[in-house]
Amino acid sequence: MPEVPLDFPRAWVEFTNPDDESEVMRCDLTWLTSSYQCIFGGGCRGIYADAPDMGCCTLGAHFADKDDERRVAGFVAQLTEDEWQLKPAGDVRTRDWVEKDDEGARKTRVVEFQGQQACVFQNRPGSRQGMGCALHILAAKQDRSHVETKPDVCWQLPIKRAFRDVERQDGSTYTEVTITEYDRRAWGPGGHDLDWYCSGNTEAHIAVEPVFLTHEPELVALMGEGAYAELRRHCEAHVRSRSALALHPAD
Template sequence: MPEVDLVFPRAWVEFVNPADETEVLRCDLTWLTSSYTCIFGQGCPGIYADAPDVGCCTLGAHFADDEDEERVAGFVDQLTDGLWQHRPTGELRREDWVELDDEGERKTRTVEVDGQRACVFHNRTDFAAGAGCALHALAFTLELNPLETKPDVCWQLPIRRTFREVERTDGTSYTEVSISEYDRRGWGPGGHDLDWYCTGNTEAHVAVEPLYLTSAPELVALMGQEAYDELHRHCEAHVRSRSVLALHPADPR
């Protein structure tokens, strides 16, 4: 099937964060109850046709902030040659794996191998330990969740968290925290140039369980445990009662 249109009916729920009354969570139930799952290494053609083996790791990962970069740096120091195919020889320097983009923002370096450019931490298909992210592999070695070892953007994608300050008519205000689908529009104008993108394609809607269960650790990290517990309750109710209009159109169900 072709990628679905990005505009379609969605079901949303709003609730006050049980752990912070100044926040209102606004969550996309259509997305969170879909059967989406990452299919890297299981048929993913990559976001660019000329780099089918590197998934969405083609452009490298921008760091959310200094804390994000420093956290990752602690794990980069633990990467061995057996986990990281492109680990530089000799003493590891920050510039070996960090670079600036055209706007001066810090991100992971990209390297070109056999005509395919990707994040420096992306191990290719000919690597003895297998293809994929070296920091992801390190997490399993350390018995950690990969969200602990990878840049924030890597483990959050394709869940999108955004913040908005809302002023009520009575003069009070709150912070709206939206949890939604990071579709190709989330990449900005560059999203138009992607040859393929997963969230709107049926090929990636093949999970046995819905996203709010398969991505529970990521959602807890984004929302907090109490807010996730409330979201879980709403998702369960939505699954029991939703109409056809509230289904994600890429979901084969």
């Protein structure tokens, strides 16, 4: 069975954020030291069987907030037909790439093209621009991180960040910031119905280096420079001394 069960023993580390004493980082060492890598275009089957080439971009991307959408809009304005297969003719309007879901939340448009539904920025197989996200291609051309050009949810996946307010027995409080695997459950109830998913799949655990190194830009963006440096120290120690129980079973 290529995909492992959702529940298995994990090793965690907690430490105070060096740049913010009000935050305690709670980090999943099992996930962060695993050999996961994105295999889009190299074995990814897509989350739905009827759109196998679309990866996890079938549903479009919800914006985290107005700032997220505004930042992406700045890069959408820079896209040309050399990066974006589905770029509309003439000036690009907001409605060309933004829509609302059934609950009124703003997200990137989903369109059908070549028989597969996906995000409007997803170039289809065989396109001269190159298969995959136009905003990702733009980042590569500009020699910048895709963290800058893509919606927050896109570059974060499959890393999950969660916040929780905690009160200690002495009455003091802190914000717990969890960094862990964005598994099927993180998608909500519908995550269990995905036809294929990568984070717990042995087919995607083939990287030479662990997640905490290959996803450094994403982790720095999620945690900050100081917290990432501390996380890296703990991850390196864990790699040297971890027990078999703490290994990700998909490795």
